[in-house]
Amino acid sequence: MKKFTFIDLFAGIGGIRLGFESVGGRCVFSSEFDADACKTYQANFGEYPSGDITKINAKNIPDFDILLGGFPCQAFSIIGKKEGFNNETCGTLFFEIERILKEKKPKAFMLENVKNLTAHDNGNTFKIIIKHLEALGYNVHSKVLNALDFGVPQKRERIIIVGFLDNVKFEFPTPICVSKRKKIGDILEKNVDKKYYVKDEIKNSRLQRLKNKNYPKPYISHENMAGSITPHPYSSALRAGASANYILINDERRPTEREMLRLQGFPENFKIVVPYGKIKKQCGNSVAVPVIRAVAANMLNAIKGLK
Structure with a gap:
């Protein structure tokens, strides 16, 4: 399998990173704002993420193949309606992704967000996001995927947005067969x-x-x-x-802490270094790793030319 590099934005405790590492990716930069999440991230990946992405110059980020981010969704700026297309995303964390994509022009990206992003402001927020990504020259695909379909016993629907600079043939992963899916009994301590x-x-x-x-x-x-x-x-x-x-x-x-991590498909050796209330919050903010792994594998199949 060819090696590729990625950056992990809004990294949380590294769920997206785990998915992309499992198909041969190497992380060259990570960023996370929350100190407790950084503590868990450092214990498991041996690096403390860079802090507030709004204060990081895109030029200082190493070159990479794929940008990854489970970005928080805040409402988009009203200013944009007055000042036109260029300012539509000002003041949002999506804007940080946009400026890094513009500066670094990676081959591809994958973004993850709550399902409701597609309905927010009657769908306008989502339309703006897609329009801005396409304006940067990316071929964009999006789909709501449910963690239940990928082997963990948790109903978790999330919108996945992927984009490629080249016009590659990409398809979202299909659900795994029911017999391979974990049941509640499989994750209980x-x-x-x-x-x-x-x-x-x-x-x-x-x-x-x-x-x-x-x-x-x-x-x-x-x-x-x-x-x-x-x-x-x-x-x-x-x-x-x-x-x-x-x-x-x-x-x-x-x-338990371990059961919550299992519900998100984290490996058994994932270290727990913060109290119960914090790991509960971190699991709630994270991603279902098997979903990300399946998307990552399909993205790699699509970009056969990655060096």
Whole structure:
């Protein structure tokens, strides 16, 4: 397999990096703003990411083949509506990706974001993003992919945007066969410490509101806005800002740190160096590694000319 280089922007704890390293990529630069995420990243990759991307000159970034970024989505600037196309993305973190692509002109990029990006502001935000990427000379492809289809027991839908300078033939990966997908039972730890178990009153309250009282264990349930408890044979999407008991296993306990990492497809040797609340936030902000690996493999197939 040919080696290629990439940069890891808005790196978090390195989920996207893991996916691209697994198909032969080498990271030459990373950037992350959050100090706790940087601590986890350093423990696992041996490097502390550069800080705030808005303060980094694109000229100082080493040359690379593919730009990667799970960029945070903030609303786009109203200024753009008054000042035209060039200023539409000002003040957003997408603008940082745009200026680096403009300066470095890599062969390709892959961006990841929440599914709702496609609907934000009646689809205008997404249209602006695609238009700006195409204006830089890239052939752009986008699709919503679900982590459930790629082997982890978590329903997590994310928009993936990829682009190539050359007009290559690219297709998004297809779901893996059901028999190869992990089930909840495959990711659960045995002999879990009692600190993960919820108080009896929480447990009883959840069980009373459980939609299907005879649902087979193990299951994962979450509480929706209306307060009803729905069991599933998979986890709902891990969320950075979710309440402590947002998802519970068998309505008895919270998932452990390792179980949350497994729900995102992280390897068993991934080091946990921050407290529970922080790893919960980091997993919620991260990506399902098998989804990224599948996209990375298809991108490489498309760019057969990578040196």
